Structure formats: structure tokens, C-alpha cells
Amino acid sequence: MKLFFIPVFVLALAFESTAQAADQVILNISGDNITRSEFEKVFRKNNSKETSFTKKDVNDYLELFINYKLKVREALELKMDTVSSFQSELAGYRKQLAQPYLADKSVTDSLLREAYNRMKKEVRASHILVKCPLDALPKDTIEAYNKAMKIRSDVMKGGDFAKIAKEISGDPSAKDNAGDLGYFTALQMVYQFENAVYNTPVGQVSMPVRTRFGYHIIKVTDERPAQGEIKVAQIHVKFQTGGSLEDSTKSLAKINELYDKLKNGESFENLARQYSDDQTTAKNGGALPMFGTGRMVPEFEKAAFALKNVGDYSKPVQTSIGWHLIKLLERKPLGTFEELQGDIKAKVSKDTRSEISRSSMVNKIKQKYGFKEVPKAKDEFVKTVDSTLVQGKWTADKAAKLTGTMFTLGTQSYTHKDFATYVVDHQTKKATGTPKQFALDLYNEWVNQSVMAYEEARLDQNYPEFKALMQEYRDGILLFELTDQKVWSRAVKDTTGLNEFYEKNKTNYMWPKRVDAIVYTCASADVSKQLRKLLKKGLSVDSITKVLNKESQLNLQTKQGKFAKGENEMVDTVAWVAGLSPDVMHNNQVVVVEIKKVMEAEPKSLEEAKGLITSDYQNYLEKGWIAYLRSKYPVTVHQEVVDSIVN
Numbered sequence: 001m002k003l004f005f006i007p008v009f010v011l012a013l014a015f016e017s018t019a020q021a022a023d024q025v026i027l028n029i030s031g032d033n034i035t036r037s038e039f040e041k042v043f044r045k046n047n048s049k050e051t052s053f054t055k056k057d058v059n060d061y062l063e064l065f066i067n068y069k070l071k072v073r074e075a076l077e078l079k080m081d082t083v084s085s086f087q088s089e090l091a092g093y094r095k096q097l098a099q100p101y102l103a104d105k106s107v108t109d110s111l112l113r114e115a116y117n118r119m120k121k122e123v124r125a126s127h128i129l130v131k132c133p134l135d136a137l138p139k140d141t142i143e144a145y146n147k148a149m150k151i152r153s154d155v156m157k158g159g160d161f162a163k164i165a166k167e168i169s170g171d172p173s174a175k176d177n178a179g180d181l182g183y184f185t186a187l188q189m190v191y192q193f194e195n196a197v198y199n200t201p202v203g204q205v206s207m208p209v210r211t212r213f214g215y216h217i218i219k220v221t222d223e224r225p226a227q228g229e230i231k232v233a234q235i236h237v238k239f240q241t242g243g244s245l246e247d248s249t250k251s252l253a254k255i256n257e258l259y260d261k262l263k264n265g266e267s268f269e270n271l272a273r274q275y276s277d278d279q280t281t282a283k284n285g286g287a288l289p290m291f292g293t294g295r296m297v298p299e300f301e302k303a304a305f306a307l308k309n310v311g312d313y314s315k316p317v318q319t320s321i322g323w324h325l326i327k328l329l330e331r332k333p334l335g336t337f338e339e340l341q342g343d344i345k346a347k348v349s350k351d352t353r354s355e356i357s358r359s360s361m362v363n364k365i366k367q368k369y370g371f372k373e374v375p376k377a378k379d380e381f382v383k384t385v386d387s388t389l390v391q392g393k394w395t396a397d398k399a400a401k402l403t404g405t406m407f408t409l410g411t412q413s414y415t416h417k418d419f420a421t422y423v424v425d426h427q428t429k430k431a432t433g434t435p436k437q438f439a440l441d442l443y444n445e446w447v448n449q450s451v452m453a454y455e456e457a458r459l460d461q462n463y464p465e466f467k468a469l470m471q472e473y474r475d476g477i478l479l480f481e482l483t484d485q486k487v488w489s490r491a492v493k494d495t496t497g498l499n500e501f502y503e504k505n506k507t508n509y510m511w512p513k514r515v516d517a518i519v520y521t522c523a524s525a526d527v528s529k530q531l532r533k534l535l536k537k538g539l540s541v542d543s544i545t546k547v548l549n550k551e552s553q554l555n556l557q558t559k560q561g562k563f564a565k566g567e568n569e570m571v572d573t574v575a576w577v578a579g580l581s582p583d584v585m586h587n588n589q590v591v592v593v594e595i596k597k598v599m600e601a602e603p604k605s606l607e608e609a610k611g612l613i614t615s616d617y618q619n620y621l622e623k624g625w626i627a628y629l630r631s632k633y634p635v636t637v638h639q640e641v642v643d644s645i646v647n
Contacts, residue, residue: 026641027062029069030633036641039065043645055646062642068479070629075478086477093473098456099349101463104360108345111353115344116337118186118198122293124222125197126161126179131170132214135433148208148215155205161219170214179219185226187344188294191353193218227293231330232304233286235271236278239322254553255316255323261554262313268327270587274521274557277322287329300324362448365455369410373447377406381416382439385423389435392427396420407447409454422446486625491618501617502606508616509609512564516597519570521557522548522590528583531556531592535580562599 023035043061047053080086128151132144151168155161165171165179186194193216196209200220208215235258239251258271272286281288296304303317307328314326334340348354365371384399402416423442433441460467491498502509518541522528527548534544541558548556563571574581574593581593606613 024638024641024644026638027066028636029066029073030635032073034069036645040645053646055643058642058645062637066635066637067626067629068475070626070633070635071479071482072475073633074629075482078482080478080481081474086481089477090470090474093477094456094470097466097469097473098459101459101466102361102452102456103354103357104364107357107360108348108354111348111357112341112344113337115186115348115353116340118194119340119344120226120334121198122183122185122224122226123197123220124183124224125181125200126165126219126221127171127181127193128155128161128165128168128174128179128217129170129213130208130215130217132210134212135438137433138437144215145208148217152205152208152217155217155219161205180221182294182298183222183224184294187347187351191351226334227305228331228333229290229292230304230307230328230332231290232288232307233268233272233284233327233329234278234281234288235268235276235286235325236281236321237275237323238277250553251323252316255325257552257554259316259325262325266588268313268325274587274589275554286327290330290332297321300326304328358448358452362451365451366409369454371407371409371451373407374405377402377404377416378443380404381406381419381443382436385435385439387435389423389427390433390438394423394427396424406443409451412454414450419443419446483622487618487621491614491621498614498617499606501620502613505613505616506603509604509613511599511602511604511608513576513601514562514564514599515571515576515595516562516599517568517571518558518560518594518596519568520592520594521559521570521586522592523552523555525583525590527555528590528592532580535594 023037025033026036026039027034039062042065043058046061047057050057075081128148130144130148130151132141136144151164155164162178162180165174169179171179181189186198188194189197190211190213192209192211196206196216196218197220200206200218202220202223204220206216206218206220208217235255237251237255237258239248254275258275261271262268269285273282276282276286278286291301293301293305295301297319299317299319303314303324304326307314307326310328310330312328314324317324317326380402381399384402385394386398388394396417399416399420402420405413405415406419407414423439426442426445427438460470520528520531522531530548531544534547539547541560545556545558559568565572570584570586570591570593573584573586573591574595576595576598578595578598581595584591584593
């Protein structure tokens with residue numbers, strides 16, 4: 001999907017198909033009149049937060065609008081809207097934009113409320129899985145169900161649920177967790193499973209529950225009010241599972257030393273900045289984004305939520321990626337329905353419960369357009385299928401003698417021939433049911449898809465706002481494709497042009513004065529003395545670190561690179577002279593900066609500033625392209641109409 005790159009004003013365009021005849025013309029582009037109402041609607045939509053406008057505001061925006069219109073005009077002149085890739089992409093967007101119009105709003109709203117109400121509670125459950133695919137043969141389905149009932153019976157007679165799960169569950173993780181799924185809430189499991197869990201009392205065992213994985217016997221072991229979300233900070237010491245014994249020992253020693261420092265009153269945030277191996281969070285004092293149940297690895301989550309008061313911190317916690325010290329920064333209860341509605345809606349749309357809304361919508365559309373089925377025609381077709389259907393080899397000629405109508409919807413008839421084509425396209429070698437049942441399943445799918453397609457094809461005429469939105473996306477895709485050809489991709493591929501642009505403008509891309517330096521952060525003055533002795537001996541940084549951190553992993557930390565003013569506090573503190581700086585006290589530590597080289601201001605190479613140079617070259621190309629378009633398509637602006645918008 002490419003629309004992320006389209007300027008905001010493009011996505012906000014909306015076009016009136018029934019503009020009044022008296023609507024004033026605000027500008028003309030090569031013979032095409034553009035009305036005041038069209039421009040004003042776009043302008044006000046993109047400046048909705050403003051309460052007043054100046055002439056400059058309107059005229060500046062008009063320039064952007066003209067450039068946009070010129071690019072779209074050029075794309076249409078080049079017939080880019082007839083290219084198959086464009087039509088395919090637009091069709092994909094249409095499918096997405098149509099979704100809200102093809103769902104039963106009342107049913108969807110009910111599902112959103114149900115999900116939110118369930119989110120107020122977190123449930124812990126264990127399960128035993130008997131595998132059975134949804135398209136299994138009836139005999140295999142019955143066999144799986146009977147097996148599930150037998151397991152449930154054994155459990156109800158006093159069998160050890162965890163022991164049985166370890167021994168026979170079809171879920172591979174059961175061998176390690178004995179079927180225990182931990183705590184979870186709504187929208188974290190498939191809908192059928194979630195329903196069973198939330199409708200089974202604590203301590204009880206459900207009847208077999210069917211999902212796409214098979215049959216589940218579920219035991220609900222606990223429930224608790226929603227924990228909400230928390231924000232924590234961490235100090236992370238890396239250690240990968242399967243690492244060497246030496247690495248494991250070092251990481252354990254380091255986390256214990258850091259824990260001791262915390263207990264002695266040192267700042268969690270400062271320790272995170274100095275020692276945490278998670279560089280992303282270290283610069284923020286170890287702070288992580290808010291998270292809720294089921295978002296982190298279990299060991300981390302359990303320890304984090306166990307912290308009672310803001311400011312409390314944990315003992316060292318081990319996970320699969322190392323050791324962690326965790327500090328509670330904030331605790332937030334479950335938000336209101338209004339606050340969470342958007343997120344819940346997005347999840348429901350991807351969840352199996354969305355099929356409920358779709359099914360309801362199918363029935364409404366059938367009623368709206370007078371759906372009429374011909375049962376006899378369906379029976380006639382089913383007689384033409386044989387074992388080749390479940391082998392993926394059925395051919396339409398087997399139903400060639402059938403020419404009847406299978407159902408009607410609105411003004412359209414759907415025939416045997418139409419369904420035969422659908423069957424050929426959708427048969428599969430993986431089908432496991434009987435040919436007759438598979439044919440009936442395909443028929444139901446075909447009917448549902450045809451009903452939804454019938455309504456979708458009429459969205460433009462039924463919903464003017466949908467038609468306007470499709471126009472926005474059409475123009476947006478065209479604009480992106482053409483701009484990519486003329487500017488973005490061209491700037492990347494045109495290495496000769498890029499080099500010429502760089503040579504003419506290299507003084508715009510300067511490195512400031514910098515130093516090539518190593519920052520040594522020592523735990524004490526004694527460590528600093530040892531550091532200086534080892535540096536005189538010519539030892540490498542790695543060798544020095546290994547020697548000085550033999551007793552404590554916190555004795556020496558190093559950072560090496562090229563630094564300009566403002567990029568490193570300690571480098572800024574010392575004189576920029578080649579050699580070792582005097583000791584500098586910082587956060588109860590001793591810092592020594594080794595200046596290896598002072599580098600005067602100089603132009604960055606093309607590779608060093610390629611991103612910025614490429615961006616500037618793209619702007620240069622676009623300006624030239626716009627100038628070309630303005631010469632190709634004459635633009636006439638009716639300034640008095642523009643000014644009237646301000647007035």
C-alpha cells in the first residue's frame with residue numbers, strides 16, 4: 001500500500017457531483033473549470049482547526065491545489081488510469097473502503113460492547129486439544145468429538161487435567177505448560193474459545209468447543225478484575241539462551257551488582273542510562289511504553305504487575321533474552337468504552353466474530369433486493385458432482401446441460417453456468433468432506449459472495465460520500481505513481497544527476513568540527529588510574545575492558561565514535577586536544593575522554609549525507625517538473641473569487 005506517502009491534502013479531497021450551475025469558477029486548468037465550492041470544501045477540510053484565514057493562507061493553499069490538479073491531469077493524459085496495476089490497486093482499496101458499508105452496524109456495535117464488557121475481567125484457563133480441521137470428513141469429525149467427550153468424562157471422574165493435557169493434548173505447548181494458557185482477556189483468543197471460557201464458571205470444565213484447530217476441553221482455573229495497563233522502566237542485561245557459560249556468569253554478576261546499587265539508593269534511571277543493554281530504552285532511563293496483560297513474556301509481565309506502588313522495583317528477573325530489573329512508573333485502569341472503541345473495532349474486524357456481522361448483513365441485503373432461490377436448480381447441480389470435486393479435478397462440462405437460474409437478486413439472475421465457473425475456480429485438492437457436502441458448501445459461499453458483491457457494486461450510487469472517497473483514492477494513487485516516476489524513483493536511479501547536484505551544492509552538507517574519541521566511564525578514581533596505566537601499555541579497548549571488569553562488570557563502560565558539539569555531554573566538557581583528558585566527575589563516576597583526532601569542519605561525502613541530499617534532489621526535480629506542467633497546461637486564476645473566500 002502506497003498512500004502513506006501522499007500529501008495530506010490529497011487524501012482530504014472530496015468532489016461534488018451535483019455542483020450548482022451558478023457555482024463560481026475559481027480557476028481554469030487548460031480548459032477545465034474548477035469551481036469555488038470544490039476548492040473551498042478541500043481548503044476548509046484541511047484547515048478545520050483554524051477559525052480565521054488570511055489572503056496568504058488561501059493563496060498558499062491554492063498553489064498546492066493547482067500543483068495537485070496539474071499532476072492528476074498529466075496522469076490522465078498519460079492514461080495511467082487504464083493500466084492494470086492501477087486498476088488492481090484501486091480495486092484493493094475499494095474492498096477496504098467498502099467494509100463499513102457491508103457490515104451490520106447494530107450487530108457490530110453489540111459485538112464491540114460484548115468485547116469491552118469481557119475486557120473488564122481476565123480469565124485463566126487450561127485446555128486439552130483434540131485436533132480436527134473444519135473440513136474434516138463427517139466420520140473424522142464424529143471420531144474427534146467422541147474422543148473429546150471421553151477425555152472430558154475422564155476429567156470429570158477425577159482425572160488430573162494437567163497430566164492428561166501433557167500426555168495427549170494436540171497443542172504442542174502442553175508438554176511444557178500442561179495446557180495452562182495463563183491469564184488472558186477478550187480478543188486474545190479465537191472467538192469460539194473465548195465464548196466458552198467466559199461462559200464457564202471458575203473450577204468447571206466446558207463441553208467440547210469447536211474451533212478451526214479442533215475440539216477443546218477447557219478448564220477455567222481463575223478470574224480477576226482487569227489489571228489495566230502499566231508503564232515500567234527496565235535495566236536490561238543481555239544473555240541469550242544457549243550462550244556460553246562465561247557470558248551467563250558475567251550477565252548474572254552484572255545484574256546482581258546493579259541490584260545492589262539500587263538497594264544502596266542509586267538512581268534507577270541513571271543506572272539504566274549507564275548500564276542497560278537495551279539502547280532504545282536506556283536513553284529514556286529505561287522507560288517502556290504502556291502495556292497490558294498478554295503483551296510481554298510471562299516472566300517479565302508477572303514481575304511487573306506484581307509491583308504494588310509507583311517507584312517500587314523488582315529483584316532480578318530472568319527471561320529468554322536476559323536479566324531485567326523492573327521499576328513501576330505508572331498504573332492505568334482499563335479505559336472507558338469510548339476511549340477503547342477504535343482499537344476494539346479494529347480487532348473485531350479481524351476476528352472470527354466479524355463473520356456474525358457479515359452473515360446478518362447478507363440476510364438484510366437478500367431481503368432488500370428480494371432474493372429468490374430455486375431449490376430444484378440447486379439439487380440438479382449437486383447431482384453433477386462426483387469424487388473429482390474433492391480431488392480438485394472437476395470440470396464445468398459435467399454440468400453443461402444445465403442452463404437454469406439458481407437464484408435471483410434484484411434485477412440479476414445467477415445461473416448454473418455461473419456456479420460451475422465458481423466451482424472450477426474454488427475447488428481444492430485438500431477437501432476432505434463428501435463431494436455433495438463440499439458442493440453445498442461452495443454453493444453457500446457463492447451465494448454469500450454474490451450477495452455482498454451485488455451491494456458493493458451499488459455503493460457509489462447509494463452513498464455519495466463513498467463515491468467521493470473513491471475519487472480521492474483514485475487521484476491519490478495516480479499522483480503517487482506519477483510522482484514516483486518523475487521524482488522519487490528517478491532521484492534514486494539517476495546517479496549521474498545526483499552526483500552533479502551534490503557537487504554543485506556540497507557546501508550545504510557540512511560536518512561541523514568534530515573529534516574522534518573514546519569515552520571511558522570508570523566506577524572510581526582507582527579504576528581511572530588503572531585505565532591510564534593500561535592505555536600507556538598500548539592495550540586495546542576490549543583488552544582493557546576485560547582486565548578492569550574482571551572483579552566487577554560495572555568498573556568500566558566505554559563509548560567510541562566521532563562526536564560534534566552537543567552529541568555527547570562528556571566530550572563537550574573536555575578540551576578538544578589530542579590525548580587523554582583529566583578525570584571528570586559525573587554521576588558519582590570518573591570519566592576520562594581520549595581524543596584521538598580533532599576533525600575540522602568539512603563537507604560530508606555523498607554517502608555520508610545521501611538521505612538528505614537525495615531528498616533535496618527530489619525537491620529540485622519536483623520544482624522543475626511543476627514548472628514544466630505549468631507551461632504545458634495553462635492555469636487561469638480568478639483572483640476575485642479566491643479573495644471572496646477570505647471575505
